Amino acid sequence: MANDDVSLRVDAGEVFGLFGHNGAGKTTIVNQLLGLLKPDSGSIVIDGKDITKNRNLGRYLCSVQPQSKTPLGELTPRAVTRVMGQMRGISADEVDRRTTELFERLDIMQWADVQGNKLSGGVLRLTGFCMAAVAPGRVVILDEPTNDVDPVRRRFLWSAIRDLTKDGTAVVVVTHSIREAESAVDTMVILNEGKVITQGDVHQIKSETAGNRMKLEAVATAPEDRFVKPAWGESLKVADAKLTLAFERELAAEALKWAAEQRDGGLLAEYSLTEITLEDMYIELVGNKGAVAGVNR
Ligand SMILES: Nc1ncnc2c1ncn2[C@@H]1O[C@H](COP(=O)(O)OP(=O)(O)OP(=O)(O)O)[C@@H](O)[C@H]1O
Numbered sequence: 001m002a003n004d005d006v007s008l009r010v011d012a013g014e015v016f017g018l019f020g021h022n023g024a025g026k027t028t029i030v031n032q033l034l035g036l037l038k039p040d041s042g043s044i045v046i047d048g049k050d051i052t053k054n055r056n057l058g059r060y061l062c063s064v065q066p067q068s069k070t071p072l073g074e075l076t077p078r079a080v081t082r083v084m085g086q087m088r089g090i091s092a093d094e095v096d097r098r099t100t101e102l103f104e105r106l107d108i109m110q111w112a113d114v115q116g117n118k119l120s121g122g123v124l125r126l127t128g129f130c131m132a133a134v135a136p137g138r139v140v141i142l143d144e145p146t147n148d149v150d151p152v153r154r155r156f157l158w159s160a161i162r163d164l165t166k167d168g169t170a171v172v173v174v175t176h177s178i179r180e181a182e183s184a185v186d187t188m189v190i191l192n193e194g195k196v197i198t199q200g201d202v203h204q205i206k207s208e209t210a211g212n213r214m215k216l217e218a219v220a221t222a223p224e225d226r227f228v229k230p231a232w233g234e235s236l237k238v239a240d241a242k243l244t245l246a247f248e249r250e251l252a253a254e255a256l257k258w259a260a261e262q263r264d265g266g267l268l269a270e271y272s273l274t275e276i277t278l279e280d281m282y283i284e285l286v287g288n289k290g291a292v293a294g295v296n297r
Pocket residue numbers: 001002020021022023024025026027028029067
């Protein structure tokens with residue numbers, strides 16, 4: 001079963017992160033929202049209307065950037081964005097205004113009139129975003145929008161995503177880039193084998209799961225059995241020459257002192273103290289035990 005008893009709520013004006021491993025069922029939900037797949041049971045309600053009863057309505061109420069790169073052929077980014085805006089019913093002037101605004105925002109204006117078959121993967125991906133954003137529906141669905149996009153334009157993209165919410169549009173972002181999404185999404189769900197394993201406000205989920213803890217991360221120059229776990233540390237792990245050690249926030253000074261001693265003893269190279277991230281919790285929650293030390297008590 002691709003999705004099993006999934007129940008989600010996305011409010012107007014929020015950015016919602018849909019996270020989960022490969023094959024977790026994320027794209028299946030997207031296809032159900034668009035009426036491309038029909039759920040065996042249950043309902044999908046947007047603005048009070050059950051779109052499972054009228055599959056065209058899903059495509060009217062939602063705009064989508066699909067997971068696959070948009071195959072433009074000989075068409076240019078400006079042409080396809082215009083066509084999409086016109087298909088969704090906005091005036092020619094408004095289409096041109098929005099197209100210019102989005103291309104400038106994402107810094108892709110230099111490719112606006114270049115044929116699609118001569119464009120890079122990242123520019124094709126950003127063009128797919130512009131097609132979804134030029135005349136957004138009540139829900140904008142972005143399936144892995146940051147793939148192939150360079151780090152600078154990723155920041156422009158996340159900020160353009162936030163802008164979409166200003167008039168109450170809801171944005172559903174499917175992504176594996178949890179580290180980036182952490183600061184960009186308001187609410188989230190994690191799917192695991194088609195089931196919801198956690199859902200809600202990102203900060204609340206983080207504070208409930210991570211509590212008052214931090215982690216020490218370091219480049220280990222010795223194997224795990226050469227380290228003696230300090231009494232204040234919750235767990236110590238070395239994997240792929242990376243050491244992680246979780247501890248209570250008020251013990252940060254102890255942790256720094258311990259790291260400096262290990263470095264002086266030749267066991268560690270560079271080290272840093274960081275917050276426990278949403279990505280750390282994600283890895284624990286989906287059961288990849290061992291990838292992060294001590295995130296779950
Ligand atoms: N057309 C299909 N027929 C049969 N099974 C399918 C079909 N499409 C997807 N599946 C299966 O449904 C499950 C969910 O797939 P889905 O594409 O929704 O996952 P996903 O979370 O989007 O994965 P990814 O992150 O890899 O894109 C997987 O086990 C997949 O193999």
